[in-house]
């Protein structure tokens with residue numbers, strides 16, 4: 285057994301096992317306060333691994349219980365985001381809430397140590413009347429991952445397995461899923477892991493599921509665009525979403541498979557044909573764009589990562605990915621060159637990974653991290669947390685395009701509010717980029733819609 289060490293405020297705590305540490309890292313906002321204040325958790329403090337694990341396995345987001353809304357999507361320009369509140373949990377570093385490290389005890393370096401300390405000292409942590417973080421969550425939600433044996437599916441399954449909110453984790457793939465599930469099932473976190481292989485087992489996989497995540501499909505190779513994946517992935521998404529419609533029509537659906545700008549409209553059309561489309565519950569996962577924007581901005585401007593938040597709007601391919609640097613928190617001044625450099629880096633970040641992997645696929649680990657954050661946010665919203673904000677590609681009235689990525693507030697019924705204010709007061713550069721992305725985004729959306737409608741006519 286490892287001897288993991290974590291120091292908080294010069295006190296030492298003993299976790300009974302590495303599992304309890306990992307579990308508490310996920311738990312941060314929920315359980316860690318209890319953990320930190322119980323003698324049972326006394327921990328000898330000489331391992332540097334603990335802090336690293338804590339950071340790596342924590343997936344942050346903001347959340348809270350929202351009122352139920354009607355069937356129409358709401359817009360609100362008046363919604364006030366409390367930056368202090370959402371930034372701390374938006375950062376993906378909630379481990380800081382459960383683990384605090386003296387700088388000399390961590391090999392994360394000063395910056396990461398500060399991040400961890402800040403997380404612990406965050407308003408969300410201290411605030412007593414926003415009580416979600418003090419409530420022990422119930423592991424009661426059922427999550428299915430379709431494409432679970434893939435490059436994204438496997439690490440995502442591990443991260444979701446660590447969520448205290450998940451009671452059942454169903455893994456589906458057309459290949460190799462038994463081994464993944466067997467492996468994962470040995471982790472002693474609350475959720476029960478089950479495997480499902482092939483179309484005959486898809487219905488059973490999806491029954492009564494609350495959140496379905498779809499990373500099934502082929503990834504890019506160098507030289508390809510995301511749109512080059514359309515011919516294969518369109519059919520995969522169509523089939524899988526058809527099964528979702530038949531078996532868990534009320535689930536939140538998270539589409540990761542590319543090209544997201546087309547696969548989300550495909551999913552919407554399938555759900556419409558099945559008569560179960562709820563636009564508030566269909567999400568294109570663009571969280572990785574936000575994660576990257578935050579990371580790159582923090583690096584460029586030497587900022588503490590936990591303080592950084594950049595909304596990313598538009599879509600999820602090339603120039604359709606539009607980071608709104610003028611809306612970044614904290615407020616930063618940029619030269620024109622810096623804006624151009626950062627924007628292009630964020631837009632090309634997927635390609636950067638595809639090229640570095642040189643034929644072995646595209647982003648998997650960072651994507652799993654981002655997808656797990658979006659799952660966690662959805663589960664918290666379902667669980668009654670009232671401050672959950674994420675960017676996502678959804679059916680939208682924010683622009684003239686039928687789908688558009690922007691920051692939304694999540695609630696028990698899905699998208700509760702679309703944050704209109706972030707599109708106001710854009711810089712000239714952002715306004716121009718917004719106009720320019722619309723042509724490509726519109727074409728990708730129409731391609732997805734036409735794909736399903738043509739097949740329906742042919743049938």
Ligand SMILES: NC(=O)C1=CN([C@@H]2O[C@H](COP(=O)(O)OP(=O)(O)OC[C@H]3O[C@@H](n4cnc5c(N)ncnc54)[C@H](O)[C@@H]3O)[C@@H](O)[C@H]2O)C=CC1
Pocket residue numbers: 430431432433434435436437456457458459499500501502503504513517520524539540541542543544569570571572573600645646647648651
């Ligand atoms: N939204 C985003 O930000 C991102 C999206 N992606 C996309 O995610 C997708 C998956 O990427 P990776 O996991 O790296 O690919 P991968 O090839 O490693 O894994 C895909 C998995 O899907 C499975 N699969 C294929 N057809 C299936 C079907 N009909 N039903 C169930 N499972 C099926 C495969 O057996 C495989 O296990 C790609 O389309 C990629 O472009 C990747 C990174 C970021």
Ligand SMILES: O=C([O-])CC(=O)C(=O)O
Pocket residue numbers: 503504510542572633634635637638646647
């Ligand atoms: O670039 C790709 O093909 C995968 C992807 O969507 C990303 O990493 O953002």
